[in-house]
Amino acid sequence: MKKVFVSVLACAFLMVLSQNACYYDNEVEQYGVVSCDTVGISFSQDVLPIINANCISCHVQGGVQSSSPLTNYDQIKGFSNEIENRVNGIGGIMPPSGPMSECNQSKIEAWVRAGAPNN
Numbered sequence: 001m002k003k004v005f006v007s008v009l010a011c012a013f014l015m016v017l018s019q020n021a022c023y024y025d026n027e028v029e030q031y032g033v034v035s036c037d038t039v040g041i042s043f044s045q046d047v048l049p050i051i052n053a054n055c056i057s058c059h060v061q062g063g064v065q066s067s068s069p070l071t072n073y074d075q076i077k078g079f080s081n082e083i084e085n086r087v088n089g090i091g092g093i094m095p096p097s098g099p100m101s102e103c104n105q106s107k108i109e110a111w112v113r114a115g116a117p118n119n
């Protein structure tokens with residue numbers, strides 16, 4: 001009985017693993033993220049310039065969305081999970097004019113998933 005349980009668990013685990021692999025393959029095919037380098041994403045070199053170019057016009061004191069300013073590391077880290085969702089359109093796409101490039105989305109995602117480091 002115990003053996004059956006263990007193999008059911010192992011099977012479920014393998015299914016999860018292979019699904020992830022499929023998801024990744026699909027993403028590469030769909031979005032062409034192959035040419036987008038998301039290894040070792042840096043807050044100051046990658047994330048901040050993206051936010052400055054695409055978000056800060058509204059997310060700043062005096063802007064239309066001054067209640068969630070995104071002007072420095074602490075503010076951006078504070079909203080990081082929400083930012084990851086929003087750039088992917090979950091809860092409403094940001095910027096409101098339409099999604100950023102797939103590469104910019106992937107970079108934001110990679111940074112948030114790395115724990116939103118101040119690097």
Ligand code: HEC
Pocket residue numbers: 051054055056057058059064065067068079082083086087091092094095096097100
């Ligand atoms: C044209 C103005 C504008 C731009 C540009 C813009 N936003 Fe927004 N953002 C808003 C407005 C207005 C809201 C509030 C309405 C809503 O939640 O959809 C908002 C809400 C948000 C929220 C939720 C804030 C909260 O208090 O929960 C996040 C996170 C966010 N935006 C991130 C971003 C990011 C990241 C970018 C750039 C990729 C961006 N926004 C670009 C106007 C903008």
